[in-house]
Each structure stands twice: as C-alpha cells, then as structure tokens.
Amino acid sequence: MTAKIVVRDLTKTFQTRKATVTHALAGVSLEVDDGEFLCIVGPSGCGKTTLLRIMANLESPSSGAVNVRRSGAGDRPLHAMVFQEHSLFPWLTVLDNVAFGLEMRGMPRAERTERATSFIRMVGLENFRGHYPHQLSGGMKQRASLARAFVTDPEVLLMDEPFAALDAQNKVLLQEELLKIWEQNRKTVVYITHAIDEALLLGDRVAIMTGVPGRIKEVLDVTFARPRDVVETRTLPRFTELSVHIWRVLESEVRRARQA
C-alpha cells in the first residue's frame, strides 16, 4: 500500500491571553494508506479536532507538514470535510447545501443539480430536496452533510465526530449507511471520534490519541471482515478485547484530565 496522507512531526501551539502557551499537538506523525478508513479516537481536548482541521487546511501547523498525494488528474478537490452537527447552511435547501461544494468549483447549475440529486437519493433524502435544514431531523441533517462531502468526489474525506450528537439508534443507522457508501468507492477516510466502539466498528486502523499536548499513543489494526455489519461486529470477542485495550490506554489519561 502506498501512503495517501503523510503527516510529519506536526506541532501546534496556541497563544492564550496571558502569554501562556498551550501545546495542542506535540510531534504527531501518521501515515494513511490509499483507500484506508482510519479512525482517531481520544478524549475531549486531546487535540484530535485540531489535527483534523490542520489536515483540512482550516488551520496551519506551528511546525511540520501534511502531504496528500494526488491520484490521477488534478481536478478533484484534495479533501472534503463532514463537520459536527449544525454545519448545513440554514438558508439553503437540501439540494443547494449538497451542491454547495460543486457550486464553489464553478460547476453549471444543471450539472450540479443532477449530481447532487443522485447523492441525495443515495442517502435517502430524495423527498426532501427542497426542504430547509430546520425542517429535518438530526439524522437527516447528517445524511445531507455526508452527501455534501461525497458529491465533490474528494481525494480524502475528513470527518469530525459527525454522528456524536445523534441518539443511539440513529447513530447505528448512519454508521451503516456511511459504511455502505464507503464500500462503493473506498475513499481514504480520516474519522475523528471520542467513542471507542465507533472507532472499532468503522476503522481499518484506530489511532489512539492522548493530550495535553496531543500525541498519537498507539495505532491498532482492526481486521474485522468487510463489508462489516455494525450490529454483529459488536458481539465478536475480539471487539471486546480491543475496546478494553483502548480504554486501558485512555483511562489514565481521562482520570488525569479530571484532576486538572
């Protein structure tokens, strides 16, 4: 496998008000293979979102670099990001939200409507094309967010706890749908989550991240068969073993954070 994303010695420091410096990331290095689904799991405040935002070019690192290797022609966007809840534009319909990335790339209206519509159908929102986000449930909003990212056909998909705000049942449905869509095109995915089970259910590998400062403590291979059944995978003994292992790594970290 060739590396699709290479993260090299990434550091990020924030200057806070009283001249104290917060080290959000301290020398993070990471390689993500082409077509791999990598999950990064860690407690709140460990710097995982900062890491993803740097990968997405929304923030610049204090030192180090992120390189994404393009495959083929250069007209595809390098990355698309699926954000946490409430990232759909309230003033745009589902169709215009999903087509947003295409519109920004200057695609003519007829063409982007057609493309967006097929992805809206893929996430099961064909009857809600003309609806505004406030008319949708939380699960439907995140379906639309998935469609908005997938429709631009990016080299890399970056996801920042996209299902964290959903109730347990909707979360399972969305995880299943995400895997179903992903199986169809096997994009390179970096998926941030604080939920250990979610990381194991979705990922080919799980990177365990701890803070502060944020660093990758360990990377685990997750070898459950694909296509993966979100519900059945939970019942495998290996799943339990891995969850306990990850929890042991994170536990001391979480306890320490509580003291601070």
Add this chain to the structure above:
Amino acid sequence: MSEPGHRRGLSVETKERLIAIGSPVALLVVWQVMSWLRLLDARFIPSPLTIFEGAVVLIRSGELWTHLSVSLLRLAGGFVLGSIPGIAIGLLMGLSRYVRAALDPLVAATYPVPKIAVLPLIMLYFGLGEASKIVIIAIAVVYLVIINTMVGVLTIDPIYFDVAKSYNAPWGKLFTRVIIPGALPLIFAGLRLSLGVSLIVIVSAEFVAAKAGIGYLIWSSWETLVIENMFVGIIVITVLGVVTTFLLKELERVLIPWRRERA
C-alpha cells in the same frame, strides 16, 4: 364540528379572534355613548363619529392625501438614503476588524444623540425644503441599520465560514452565499426598528419645520383647535406604522424563506 375532547361551540382560536376584534369596538361604543351623554367634554375629546366626519371632510377635500403623500415621500426617501449606506457600512464593520476599530467609537458616541436635536443644523445645511426632512430620517435610520447589520455579520456561526473555506469558496460566493444570508435576519430587524423611529422623527420634524405632512396636520389642527383633525392625524400615522411594518414583514417572509415556519 368540534374536535373530539373539545367542548361544543366555538374553538379557542375563534373566541380569541372575536374578543380581539370585539374589545376595540366595545371601547368605541362606550366612548360614543359617553359623548352622547355629555360625560366627555366635546371641546377636548370629540366623539368617534365627529372624528369620522372630520376624516371624511379631509379626505373629500384631498387635504389628507396631500399631507399623507408628502410624509410618505419623505419617509421613503429617508429610508432608502439611510438603509443602503447603513447596510454597506454595517457589512464593512462586520467583516473588517480595522474598519470596526475605526468606526465603532464614532457610531457609539453619536448614536445616543436624539436625532431631532440636530434638525436645526440639518436645516441650516440642507435648507427648509424636502432635503432636510429626508436627511433627518436617513440619519435616524442609518444608525440602527449599521449596528444591526454589523452584529448580524459578527454573529454568523464560525462553522459556516469553515464550511465555505473547506470547499474553497471564492470571495464573491462567500459574500452572496454565506455573509449576506447569514446577516439578513438581523438586517431586517434593524430595518423594522428604523421604521418605528422614522415615524417619530418625521412627525416631530413636521411639527416644527414643515408646511405639509401628517405632523403638520396634527400641529396646525392644534393651533386652530380643530381637535377632531388632530385625532385623524394621529390615527393616520398609526395606520401608516401598522401597514409599513406589515409590508416589511411580508418582504422578510419572501427574502428569508428558511425562517418561515418558526413564526
């Protein structure tokens, strides 16, 4: 038919509506009866019918329309002259911290000045004609629109800028697809507030410095003690406020469809 679980008869909503219409009508009836019984001094408080007759006379002679159209033109002119630069300046202040740093103290320092207090100065600069009335309304409008537009831009959730940036939105698209719609609800709030203030300002300006307009009608009726015409003027300016507010709300519904169902 009444819904199951409800008592027979009118629904609560219908009752509410009937009461809402009934109470002002009842007040008018009581007022009229008290006038007939001479419990109210007709020299100070004319009866509703007298006011109505006064209005008919003013309408027949065309006098009311003359005053109304003059006030309307001043309001419209001042509103346009104040709101367009107000939106532009508000957007600039919302988007650039340097523009904000430069203008915020000026706006904050001059905003509390009662607008009518500068009317003499405005008349000195713009003459006794229409220009000075339009300018004084524009001054009243511009502040509220600037402040609301600026806050509208500043309170756009940062995540929308992140989304736009992650899809490499060019500046023009960022402006038309994120900034303008994001700030629009508060821009409209500013316009609605301005409307109320402009009505106050136009009436006061016409009290002292006009030869026509609804404010002038009220003031000249006071000077000649034609009390019913004062009431007509007050009613007309009130109706004007209600109608313009309604029109602005309708415009808002068309321009901000994503808020339609919250009301």
